Amino acid sequence: MAEFAYRLATEGQAPGAQAAAVGLGILIGCTPLFGFHIALAVVVARVLGLSRVKMMAASMISFPAFAPFLIWGEFQVGSRLLRGHWRPFLPRDLRMPGLTELGMDLIVGSLVVGVVLGALGALVVWLWVPKGPVAAQRRDVVERAAHRFLKIGYREWWRTRWELCRHPDLAMRAGRGDFASGGNFLDLGCGDGALLAAVLEADEGRRPERLLGVTLEAAVAHQTEIALGSDVTMEIADPAAWPLGSPNAVVIWETRRRRAPVLDDRLLERIVAALDDEGLLIVAGLEGRMPQPTGESLNGLVERITAAGLEVELLIGRRQGLRRPVLVMGKKADTGN
Numbered sequence: 001m002a003e004f005a006y007r008l009a010t011e012g013q014a015p016g017a018q019a020a021a022v023g024l025g026i027l028i029g030c031t032p033l034f035g036f037h038i039a040l041a042v043v044v045a046r047v048l049g050l051s052r053v054k055m056m057a058a059s060m061i062s063f064p065a066f067a068p069f070l071i072w073g074e075f076q077v078g079s080r081l082l083r084g085h086w087r088p089f090l091p092r093d094l095r096m097p098g099l100t101e102l103g104m105d106l107i108v109g110s111l112v113v114g115v116v117l118g119a120l121g122a123l124v125v126w127l128w129v130p131k132g133p134v135a136a137q138r139r140d141v142v143e144r145a146a147h148r149f150l151k152i153g154y155r156e157w158w159r160t161r162w163e164l165c166r167h168p169d170l171a172m173r174a175g176r177g178d179f180a181s182g183g184n185f186l187d188l189g190c191g192d193g194a195l196l197a198a199v200l201e202a203d204e205g206r207r208p209e210r211l212l213g214v215t216l217e218a219a220v221a222h223q224t225e226i227a228l229g230s231d232v233t234m235e236i237a238d239p240a241a242w243p244l245g246s247p248n249a250v251v252i253w254e255t256r257r258r259r260a261p262v263l264d265d266r267l268l269e270r271i272v273a274a275l276d277d278e279g280l281l282i283v284a285g286l287e288g289r290m291p292q293p294t295g296e297s298l299n300g301l302v303e304r305i306t307a308a309g310l311e312v313e314l315l316i317g318r319r320q321g322l323r324r325p326v327l328v329m330g331k332k333a334d335t336g337n
Contacts, residue, residue, distance in 0.1 A: 012049065012050040014136075016126070019123070021054040022058045023122030024041075025061075026059070026061050027118040028040050028041050029058065030110050031114060038060075041056045042056060061117070073113060078107070078110075078112075079109070082104060082105060142165055142171050145171065146197070149192075152226055160194045166286065170282070170325070177202035179280060189261055190215050190251075191255065193223075208249070216259055244274035251282045251284070262291055269308065278331060278332060281305065281329070281332075283305070283327075302328060309333070311331045313328075313330075314328055314329075
């Protein structure tokens, strides 16, 4: 069942395929084949290799509250195209048309209205869905990383995918091996291990030699060990007090599923002292929800990291709902240069 739900949720993810699924679903929902919309959408999506879930959802445009207005509009359009006039609105002007006339008006009107609404829906989806090779790389990393958690269950897969989708730039950089290639990667407050899974998707030569996650949640740590296997070491401890050792990259990522430590001055000082030459500090979260002291602005966080001796790169992504994903990367200068 988890595999079946996974296939339903991930089929037809290309931008063009998503736009086509929504457009055809709306067209099917506008036809007068009431009672067969969902079944027809499933068959068409299956034949064309599109998303069955998206097409079924789009075909529900004729839901009961909206169906009377949709059908009346189709009658009006059909009458205008076939007879050159709109149907009257006032009761005194109404006449009882024949079934053939009604049927022709409905068929023609539904096709025209369906094509117009379907094209508008497909256009909106096409403009909304990220496109291009970078977006495709992000989707690929997210899907492959989240799939590791499917062995635990569909819910864990969905949560991991949701967290990575909310921060696609972080997932993409992890998946292409930008973090601690060949070195030690430390995730403080790793939660469900979503970022660790993304790091494992990097090519063999770009992957860290040792991946360590520290969390206070024993149950979540156990699930992460099952999903990621021996490639990742999980430690159940306080992330803020963990002895850092000599990591090449340290990540503090704040999400709803992760209890990341607050990056206060004391923890920042410890991290900077532990990082080796050209080591990397990655601080990530959503706009207004970052692992920093209460009341500190994003600019204040960047200034503190810069003052600690790191070269800072700040990335703010596309708005998702009311927030934007924020990625702050501080790189330690190579003292040998």
